[in-house]
Amino acid sequence: MSPGPSRRRRFAAGMVAALILGAALSQWMLARARAQENRFRASRVAVVTVSALAEVAERAGGTGDGLRRAVAAFAGGDSSLVAARVMVLDGVSLEASTAPEDRGEKAAPRRLTQDEKPIYDQAQRLRAAVETNHQEGAARKPEIEVASSASGGLSLAAPLEKDGSVVGLVALETTPLPAAPHPDWLFSGLAVVVAAAVFWLMALATGERRTMLALVACLVLVAVMVVLGRQAFTAVSGDRRATESAVASAVTAEEGRAAKALQEVAPGGGLKPLQPASWDADLFRRPLGVIGADGKVDQAKFEQGLAAGASSTARVIGAIAVVALALLLFVGLGAASRLGATISKHHQAYTYTFPAIFGMLLLVFLPFLYGVVLAFTDSSIYTTQAPLSQVWVGLKNFVDILGDFHIAKSTAAGLVWNYQNLYWTLGVTIVWTVTNVAYGVGMGLFLALILNTKGLVFRPIYRVIFVMPWAMPNYITALIWKGMFHQQFGVINQIIQMFGGTPVAWFERPATSLFACIATNAWLSVPFMMVICLGALQSISADLYEAARVDGATRWQQFRSITLPSLKPALVPAVILSVIWTFNMFNIIYIVSGGDPEHSTEIMITQAYKFAFEQYRYGYAAAYSMVIFAILLAYGVWQNKVTKATEGI
Amino acid sequence: MKQRNSRLVICIALGLLCGVSAVAAPPVELVVWHAYRGGEAAALEKVVAAYNAARAGAGIKVTTLPVPYDAFADKITAAVPRGRGPDMFIFAQDRLGGWVEAGKTIEPIDFFVDQATKDRFIATTVEAMTYHGTIYALPLNYKVLTMVYNKKLVTKPPKTTGELVQLAKSLTDASTGRFGVAYWYTNFYYHAILMNAFGGGVFDAAGKPIINSPENVKSVELVMKWAEKDKFLPAEPSTVLVTSLFNDGKAAIVFNGPWFLGEIAQGVDYGLAPLPTVDEAGGKPMSPWMTVEGVFIAAGSKNKDAAYDFVKYLTDTPATKIMALEGRQTPANKAVYLDPQVAADPILKEFRQQVEVAVPMPNLAEMSMMWTPMTSAMAAAVQKSATPKAALDKAQAEVVEAVKLLRKQR
Amino acid sequence: MSTSRRSQEFPHLPLHLILLVYVVVTLYPLLWVFTIGFSGQQNLMIVDIPANATFLDRLRAIMPWPAHLSVSNFTSVFTEQPFARWLLNSAVIAIATTVLGVFLACTSAYAFSRFRFPGRRVGLMSFLVSQMFPGTLMMIPLYIIIVQVLGLGSTYLGLILVYSITAIPFCVWMLKGYFDTIPRELEESALMDGASAAVIFYRIVLPLAKPAVAVTALFSFMTAWNEYIQAATFMDKINMYTAPVGLKFFVGGFEQQWGYFAAGAIVTSIPIVALFLFLQKYLISGLTAGAVKG
Incomplete structure (x- = not known):
């Protein structure tokens, strides 16, 4: 029992580490959330604008000088717009543009140039999206596309419609987004320092008592996390409020701008009233309904959204707190130092195993994740x-x-199995695996034992012959086996007929179909097991048998008490692994039965394949x-x- | 003296080379992936070499990479969306819808395609390359099933199913394993020749499954009559069985595609004829599904304009003539069939005739979830474990469910 | 129960009979592959039954033998594609995989067998667990790691790494099981004589574990030799393809050239049989482990 380092110091170190981790993570999370909200706000506002523009363009007929005047008037009044464009698919024509580069020679109307292909493709995409959503009666493909522009703003595109069908697009590009608020490092830094100091003072009082130290540390950490969480919530909900009022004022502003722009088309007015509230929509052009028809924020809906946001903030901060607590206890309770000691003590073993383990982590476990x-x-x-x-x-x-327990249903004709059900498939898979491995091990061991007989001639020739099914690519041998089970031309049925039997339609019944698959795979799996057994048999000393013989043991007793136990170290892993491999053996079932009849001989892995690739x-x-x-x-x-x-x- | 001269030549040549490369535009290397081998790959190489020679001045060079068909789609899915794929690839239309839905895989090209280019092709092949009104590739060739017969056994190929049944029954002797007709009738792709003749299909215009339509049921009933009552079809058919039977002279007539011709053994004297008309469907012709191979431009390509130039070249008449005569493809290009050499080729001529009644196979992503249920339904009907109607009803229910699960609301 | 040596030895004749029966079972499907390969045709063979077949007719019909012997399939395999080059690539990759895989497996298996350290059980189990992942959805992430992150697309190294890691779990378990049967006393006495751990491993443990090393080497080699989907996906140059990729060209899609495939399959299985011939002397060298114990 060495005195060891001071517990208080260890907890203090853990405390500092956990505080820094917790504060940094929550600040980072907050900064991300605020940046997201910043972008979300800009995009909500821009969606309102682009919807207004789409409505203006549609009412202006989607083409002609009137459209160009209206678009110019609409964009001219908005300092947040870099460019507004209207493109019509028919004739690949840029109908209107306020973009600085589209002046002089490149002024609208004109055909799109070669490098403007993305605009055309976007219009086609929006047209297909609107049509698909309409056809499927669903909101599957976005009807408004939002992307970041090269200058740091947003570029949006919405479909331009005429008589209910999409004829082009309207697009706009905004000025760069306002910078997202910086994370408040001073506040969180202060929180860390103060909390660390408070802990140290309290720790001086508690002394070296472990439970008390742990309790105090946890309490302080939780308190800090609560403070940080409250700070995050205040900031986030402030941002949300700002968003809603920005959107509300955008709706009013765009309504005015649209009305003004439409004056250019029909000076006398007399158009249907605009529906500005519907412009605040999601990317499927479904109105969000937070902004009422009067252009004001619907408080009830807003509060609802806010509450959802609050609970998600709480969840994230809670998760961070758990991580920080784990770190605190890991260091504080001494696990960290013990881990270090273990690694240095067993460094030889870790060095030997590291390369293989590292490779596995990188190339197997990471993809698995x-x-x-x-x-x-x-x-x-x-x-x-x-x-x-x-x-x-x-x-x-x-x-x-x-x-899903619809394994079978009883009908007038008797029990009808649902072959697609997991539990049926699992049953088939188990039968498949057990039979294959049992046969493989049994036959492999049997052959290996015979081939291990001393003085038996031609042993090398037998061994090479028996290993050949393993050497040949199984894609072709499996097909040969499938052919052997053919109803009219298969060898198996010919043999049955040679002895006066009637041919069997192997793939028409689940049991016979599965049998054909198992026969194929069993044939394929014997060589592997035989090789394993041959190798393992070499570790058994002949002296052991000699001794047993002297004691008068029968051959069976020798097999039970010497051979099998000695084979165990090599055989057990081989059996486990071949169970695993056979369970996931895709090829054979796929080639031989293909699941026939009616998916009844699918195993789980072929089902998974079907879900993924079909x-x-x-x-x-x-x-x-x-x-x-x-x-x-x-x-x-x-x-x-x-x-x-x-x-x- | 001599040596000095040659050195001089080398110096000048090097200087020229440097000078040229300094002046010319930066070389553009375009990569095409395809799944060809043998004569087809050689023909493609020849076209590519001709193209490279023609565009050497512009510094454009096309290279090809063959990819085994079984690995092709996976390789595209892994590489192309990550910007590591080729500039172009040649593939059939069956994955087109899926690639468009997955995104970042294929480039829409209607911006490039003008009416003149569109008119180059048999109209249905362009249709096969179109998804939701947008063209994604130029068609290179098509594959359709047709009738192949053993000239030793069949002197006059049947024109109607009535003639077919009569002839086939007379040529069948099940005890020695001889059959009048062999084709993979339990496979849905092959069965489509009858389904389309009856006016059936798998998806309606809006993309909804219509597998258990009355037309489809009638078509399955007809095939069952052939297998059960007329008994001129072999049991448990597969491509392997059909090829073997035909090569051994045990199947007089097979319904198969252009790929089959390369598998026919030497010494078998065969002829091609259009698929017969179906008496039971009011004399409508059997209409095979058409698979069309198109040349796609990868979404990640950095030289799409140059790539389209090659796509256009490869699908134009001179190139497709090489692909037809040397690569044994059946081109989607219409004009190439007017070429005297091509017109004199009985096989190409016959396929050109057959494609007139072919129907482009749907290119919806949902098409892939239709094969397994349909093939099961066919098997169940033929094995008599269900009536055609019941089997198709079950398949319909399965496909509707799968489509519903895929097209979920966001 | 007699204890005489004579009666303990099984009579050899019945053993030969059993073996011969199994030889027929083993060879029959393979003979069909040979028949197709040497037929000069492209279809899988079918049984040719005459009318009113008798027993003998049927027997003759099911004998695999081509109507005409021809090596045209074999020549086509090599002339149509750079198949020789692909075989060479396969050989390089498979040999390197074997060396790397067996080396890594030996070191870890030795540690797992001889040392007791925290994480040992977890480590061993993790090798086993890794085999349980269904591979269906691993392709894309593996592609990202090997090609995008490590930049090992179209290189030997990329495939060698993937294949050896695929083979390692089995090798580790196999070798660990075998190492466990080697008595520790040998190493302990060597340790007392002042030998280092490395020397003990190479001089004492490894020679005794030859049969297990032979099995794992064979297994690693085959893992690399037969794989095609990753090779086809990671390699973007035609000169870097492997033999199984080449084989797949013959039977993908609509066209199915079974004659070429069979010929290619026979060619690619020759190195494996040769390797087995070479390794089998280790497999049966039942010399040591027990002998020293006694």
């Missing part, structure tokens, strides 16, 4: 480019997969893969417990 994240989304081919937050669905995929539901497929992983993990843990494989002998 991607799959894990994907499993919690409903990512699909339609949402490939969507940010994570938009496709996040939590545990929904897992609930859908595991909670139905393009990446998130669901990833979740399905995670279920496979969980099943195998459970198996691995169980097998490990039974055989103590990780402990060796």
Whole structure:
């Protein structure tokens, strides 16, 4: 029992580290949130503007001098606009533009130049989006596109409509966004210093008592995090309020501007009244409804949004607090120093294992992490480019997969299995795996034992022949096997007929179809097991058998008491691994039965493949893969417990 | 003296080279991925070499990379959205919709395509390259099923299904494994020849599945009649079986595509004829689905203008003539069939005739989720574990569900 | 129960009979591959049944033998594509994978077998767990890491790394199991004689573990030798493709040239059989482990 370093000092170090981490993370988070809000505000305002412009352009007929005058009048009155453009698909024509570069020779109307292809493509995209959303009765593709412009502002595009169909686009570019507020480092720095000082003073009082120190440290840390959280909330809700009032005033301003611009087209007025409240919309042009028809903010809706924002802020700050607390306790309770000591004590073992482990982390576990994240989304081919937050669905995929118990239904004709159900597929997969591995191990060991017989002639020739199915690419051998099971031309049925039997339609019933797959894979998996067994048999001393013989043991007793236990260290990992590999053996089922009949012989991995590459539901497929992983993990843990494989002998 | 001369020449040559490269525009290297091999790849190389020679002055050089078909789509999905792919690639239309929906993969090209260019092609092939009103590639060639027959067994190819059934029954002897007709009738791609003849389909104009439409049911019933009652089709068909049967002279007639011609064994004297008309569908012709290979421009390409220049060149008449005669492709370009050499080629001529009644296979992303349920439905019907109607109803329900799950509201 | 040596030895004749039966089972499908390869044709063979087939007719029909012997498929495989170059690439990659994989696996397996350290169980389990990840969705992230981050697209090294990491878990478990059976006393006495850890490993442990090393080497080699999807995805130059990628050209999409594929498959399986022939003397060198124990 060495006295060790002072607990108080250790906690103080942990405290400082945790405070710095917590404060830095929450400031960083806050800065990000405010920058986001800053951009969101600009984009909401710009959506109002672009919607107003689209309405002006539509009412101005989408083409001609009237349109150009109206657009010029509309953009002229707005200092936040760098450029406004109207482009018409028919004739690839730039109908109006207030952009500085579109003057003189390049003044509208003119055909788009070669390097303006993106504008044309954007118009086509918006047209397709509006049509698709209309066709599917859904809001799937954005009808207003927002992007950052080269100068640091926003560039927006909205469809230009005429008689209900999209004929072009209106686009605008805003001046650079106002800078997002800087993070308040002074405040958080002060909080850290004060909290550290307070902790040290209290620690002087508590002395070296561990529980008390831990308690005090946690309390101080939590208090600081609460303060930081309140600061964040105040800032964020202030920003939200600013956004709503900015949008409200934008709606009023754009209404005036639009009315003025339309004077250019129809000087006498007499147009239908504008609907400015509908301009504050999401990217699918669905009105948000926060700004009322009177141009004022709807307080109830606003408060609702604010409350949602507050709870999300609380969640984030809470998560940061948990991380900081973990760090505090990790250092404070001495785990950090123990970890350091362990590493230096066993440095040899870690050096030996590091390269392999590092490679695994980089090339296996990191990609796997991607799959894990994907499993919690409903990512699909339609949402490939969507940010994570938009496709996040939590545990929904897992609930859908595991909670589907429609395994079978009873009909007049008897029980009808639902072959697409997870539990059916799992059953098939287990039968498939167990049969294959049992046959592989049994046959492999059997052949290896025979080939290990002393003095047996031609052993090298047998060995090479038996290993050949492994050497040949299985893509072709599996197809040959499939051919062998063909109803009319297959060898198997010919043999059956040679002995007077009737041919079997192998792929028309689940059991026979699965049998064909298993026969193929069993044939393929024997060589591997045989090689493993051959290698493992070499570790057994002949003397052991000699001794057993002297004791009068039968051959069976020798096998049970000498051969099997000696094979165990090599055989157990081989069995575990081949269970895992067979469970995920995609090729053979895919080639031989292809799931016939009616998906009844699909195994889990071929199902996952179907979800990913036929139905393009990446998130669901990833979740399905995670279920496979969980099943195998459970198996691995169980097998490990039974055989103590990780402990060796 | 001699040596000095040659040195001088080298110096001058080097100087010239340096001078030239200093003056010329920076060289542009364009990469094309394709899944060709053998004669098809050689023909493409020849076209590329001719193009490179023609554009040497502009400093444009095209190189090609063959990619095995099975890895092609995965390679594009991995590389292109990350800006590491080629400038162009040649692929069929079946993935087009998916790539547009996924984004960052293929470049819309209607900005480049003028009416004259569009008119170059058989209209339906351009349709195959169009998704939601936007063109994404220029069509290079098409593949359609047609009728291939063994001349030793069939003297006069049947013109109607009535003739076909009569002939096929007379040529079938199941006990020795001889069949009048063999084709992969349980596969939906092959079955489409009948489905389209009846006026059926898989998606309506708005993209909704219509798998259990009455027309589709009728088409499945017809195939079942052939297999069950007339018994001139082999059991458990597959491409492998059909090829083997035809090569061994055990199938008199097969319905197969241009790729099949390369698999026919030497010594088998075969002829091609248009698919017969279907008496049961009021004399409408069997209409195969058309798969069209287009030349796509990758969204990540940095030289899209130059790339389009090559796309245009590759799909123009001189290039497609090489692709047709040496690469054995059936070009989407119309004018090439007027070329005397091409017109004299009976195979190309026959496919040109067949494509007139072909229907472009839908290029919607949802198409990929249709194959498995449809093939299951076909199998269930043929194996008599369900009536055609019930089997198609089940497939319809599956596809509707899958489409619904994919097209989720945001 | 007799204890005489004679009766303990199994009579060899029944053993040969059993082996011969299994030889037929093993070879039959392979003979079809050879038949297709040497047929000069492109279709998979089917059984040719005459009318009213008798037992003998059927027997003759199911014998795999091409109607005409031809090596045209083999020559086409090599002349149509740079297949020889691809074989060379495969060889370089597979040999390097074997060396790297076996080396890394030996060092870790030795540590897992001989040292007791915190994280040992977790480490061993993590190797096992890594095999449980279904590979369906790993392609894109792996592409990002290898090609985008590490910049190892179109290089040997990229594939060598991926393949050796793929092979390592099995190798580690196999070797660790085998190392466990080697008695520690040997090393302890060497340690007392003043030998360093490295010397003990190379001079004592490794020679005794030859059968297991042979198995893992074979396994690593095959992992690299047969893989095609990653090779096709990571390599952007035709000269960098491997033999399995070349094979896939013959049967993708609509066109299926089974004759070429079979010929190519036979060619690519020759090195594996050769490697096995070379390694099998280690597999059966049942010399040591027990002998020293006694």
